[in-house]
Amino acid sequence: MIKIVVLGFFLFILYSLGSALYYMMNDGAGSQRMMKALAMRIGASIALFGFMMFAFWMGWIQPDGRF
Amino acid sequence: MQSNEQYYVPSGSYWPMVGSVGMAALLGGFASSLHDNHLGTGIMVLGLGIILFMVFGWMGQVVQESEAGHYNLQVDKSFRIGMGWFIFSEVMFFAAFFGALFYAREFSVPWLNGEGNNFWTGELLWPEFKAAWPLVEMPDPQLYPSPDGLIHAWGIPAINTMLLLASGATLTWAHWALLNNKRDQLIYGMIATIVLGVIFIGFQVAEYGEAYGHLNLKMTSGVYGSTFFMLTGFHGFHVVLGTIMLVVILMRVIRGHFDADNHFGFEAVAWYWHFVDVVWLGLFIYVYWLV
Numbered sequence: 046m047i048k049i050v051v052l053g054f055f056l057f058i059l060y061s062l063g064s065a066l067y068y069m070m071n072d073g074a075g076s077q078r079m080m081k082a083l084a085m086r087i088g089a090s091i092a093l094f095g096f097m098m099f100a101f102w103m104g105w106i107q108p109d110g111r112f
Numbered sequence: 113m114q115s116n117e118q119y120y121v122p123s124g125s126y127w128p129m130v131g132s133v134g135m136a137a138l139l140g141g142f143a144s145s146l147h148d149n150h151l152g153t154g155i156m157v158l159g160l161g162i163i164l165f166m167v168f169g170w171m172g173q174v175v176q177e178s179e180a181g182h183y184n185l186q187v188d189k190s191f192r193i194g195m196g197w198f199i200f201s202e203v204m205f206f207a208a209f210f211g212a213l214f215y216a217r218e219f220s221v222p223w224l225n226g227e228g229n230n231f232w233t234g235e236l237l238w239p240e241f242k243a244a245w246p247l248v249e250m251p252d253p254q255l256y257p258s259p260d261g262l263i264h265a266w267g268i269p270a271i272n273t274m275l276l277l278a279s280g281a282t283l284t285w286a287h288w289a290l291l292n293n294k295r296d297q298l299i300y301g302m303i304a305t306i307v308l309g310v311i312f313i314g315f316q317v318a319e320y321g322e323a324y325g326h327l328n329l330k331m332t333s334g335v336y337g338s339t340f341f342m343l344t345g346f347h348g349f350h351v352v353l354g355t356i357m358l359v360v361i362l363m364r365v366i367r368g369h370f371d372a373d374n375h376f377g378f379e380a381v382a383w384y385w386h387f388v389d390v391v392w393l394g395l396f397i398y399v400y401w402l403v
Contacts, residue, residue: 074376083284
């Protein structure tokens with residue numbers, strides 16, 4: 046279950062990063078959409094890291110692979 | 113006629129020739145050094161110097177041309193397409209190394225233990241071997257000495273994750289400032305991002321010192337050691353490169369380059385930094401954590 050949540054977060058991060066690339070390639074200079082996609086990317090990454098710390102604190106995951 | 117006016121034709125340049133000479137010297141010198149030719153290393157270093165000279169000179173010329181207003185929208189588009197291909201090659205590069213790690217973890221190491229239809233592989237080659245990841249107990253310890261310990265996720269790797277995430281946030285803050293013409297905030301955000309990147313590199317060097325000096329965890333420590341150092345090492349190299357790129361962009365910002373409507377150099381470097389950050393997050397999860 047935890048693995049699925051982590052994977053879901055990570056896929057969303059890849060999607061945001063990919064969107065930013067698409068906007069950079071197509072929008073031309075000064076793309077607001079690119080900046081917003083990158084902001085979403087960093088927000089989701091911080092949330093994922095926070096979730097992993099929380100899951101560790103709750104004892105749901107151990108850093109030796111025992112998910 | 114209209115299309116001729118739009119099509120940008122650059123003037124003749126000697127930089128591609130300089131780059132070719134540098135590449136030839138670098139690779140020729142490297143090949144010679146592998147054959148114990150005492151001149152080889154010197155030629156290799158000379159080649160690297162010529163390439164760095166070429167990068168500095170050529171990029172400097174591009175910046176000058178850009179600031180002089182020689183570039184139109186078509187040139188801007190060509191830069192974006194070039195960046196797209198560069199990113200494609202980077203994604204393939206890291207996909208290959210992550211793929212190698214995945215293959216070793218999920219397939220080849222369990223096969224040595226007899227999983228799947230490989231019962232006799234395990235039984236005949238190393239019957240005592242028990243597959244586990246990280247691969248600390250080798251099938252043949254004579255060939256690949258076992259490390260004394262591993263780098264744990266909640267030490268330097270977690271700190272480095274926080275540093276890179278923070279640097280992504282400061283860079284986004286700077287990006288927002290650029291789009292709103294807030295130059296001071298842009299400069300502070302860039303400086304903070306660079307400082308965080310440099311601290312990351314420092315911690316990574318300390319981690320490698322710990323691995324080699326105290327844990328006996330090396331490139332030669334079996335497939336775990338080789339994939340660990342290949343992935344984290346090339347990522348660290350990308351952080352170094354990204355930091356240099358950020359420093360160049362900061363210099364340009366301080367000189368007054370870029371505005372809210374014209375800053376492709378910033379956008380490309382910012383995206384690259386976010387990409388390197390995401391690769392690290394993948395490493396933290398799959399190399400350090402999910403072991």
